[in-house]
Amino acid sequence: MHELTRPVIVAPMAGGPSTPALVRAAAEAGAMGFLAAGYKTPQAVEGEVRQVRGVPYGLNIFVPVPAPADPRPLEEYRRRLEPEAQRYGVELPPLRLDDDDHFAAKIELAVAYEIPLVSFTFGVPQPDVVRALRAAGSTVLITVTSADEARRALAAGPDALVAQAGTAGGHASTTDPYAYRGTTVATEVLASVRAVTDLPIIAAGGTGSAADVRRLLDAGAVAVQCGTAFLLADEAGTRDAQRTAMLSGASTETVVTRAFTGQPARALRNRFTDAFPDAPVGYPAIHHLTAPIRAAAAAHGDPEALNLWAGTAFTAARPAPVADLLAALSQ
Structure with missing residues (x-):
């Protein structure tokens, strides 16, 4: 468990922000960085893994979400998205209900490369998956948002848990997206998860200062996972439109939304989140539906139809080399 002795973890941020350069810079500055396997092909993930070998690092993998039993709400949402597609001059793809994000191939890759830390989001992997990773020398983490989810995760035999609060930016790892509201704070989730296990727990959500990090470490976290604090890092692959939106001062709040992907996620409030406050549950089908709209908005530098993931x-x-950002969180 030596990998968990570093007090700050740079969270995996799928969709671009997590880069090999960010991970290497974090490791060299005394933190632990995660590559984000989500949405990438196994070949792309392997290429990134090769770039970070030799420093402490982790890889985050999405657990496949079962296809919805009733696709009708997704079909209706597709119809509601048509005006947005027309606004940006794109076509919406057909519904894609089954997508395991190359889960098995990514597990094989993690085993083959003996990746030091492997974390899971969106669910609990099967115990045989966890055993295979541990046999290869990986420390296995499962992300949870409540004590009940922690109990289910423990049955898989992980080495540690990530206790993710509702204040965290990006996707919530909740397995109950219908009920999730994102109202919890990190100290609350940390305490509830600690109450059901003696495993090491990493706290995540709403950390923007050294005081925030220290508070969670003092509350019993073995490390604190921060993502939003590194979105503007020089080494991050964050889109220009998001950097501009965050630096402009125009954004004043975040909201929990399913509008972009069908899974609750915290993002900067914009026109798109306001337009679809009642988007259905349906990850990753909705992720695929909105992808052309988001790509076109990004190409035009328009933040109003982008998933601007960010925590509270x-x-x-702020923009700076990751080493400087880490220093500020460790004062």
Whole structure:
């Protein structure tokens, strides 16, 4: 478990922000960085893994979400998205209900490369998956948002848990997206998860200062996972439109939304989140539906139809080398 002795973890941020350069810079500055396997092909993930070998690092993998039993709400949402597609001059793809994000191939890759840390989001992997990773020398983490989810995760035999609060930016790892509201704070989730296990727990959500990090470490976390604080890092692959939106001062709040992907996620409030406050549950089908709209908005530098993932401490984020950002969180 030596990998968990570093007090700050740079969270995996799928969709671009997590880069090999960010991971290497974090490791060299005394933190632990995660590559984000989500949405990438196994070949792309392997290429990134090769770039970070030799430093402490982790890989985050999405657990496949079962296809919805009733696709009708997704079909209706597709019809509601048509005006947005027309606005940006794109066509919506057909519904894609089954997508395991190359889960098995990514597990094989993690085993083959003996990746030091492997974390899971969106669910609990099967115990045989966890055993295979541990046999290869990996420390296995499962992300949870409540004590009940922690109990289910423990049955798989992980080495540690990530206790993710509702204040965290990006996707919630909740397995109950219908009920999730994102109202919890990190100290609360950490305490509830600690109450059901003696395993090491990493706290995540709403951290923007050294005081935030220290508070969670003092509350019993073995490490604190921060993502939003590094979105503007020089080494991050964050889109220009998001960097501009975060630096402009125009964004004043975040919301929990399913509008972009069908899974609750915290993002900067914009026109798109306002337009679809009642988007259905349906990850990753909705992710695929909105992808052309988001790509076109990004190409035009328009933040109003982009998934601007960010946690509640987003106003504390600033542009700088990751080493400087880590120093500020460790004062």
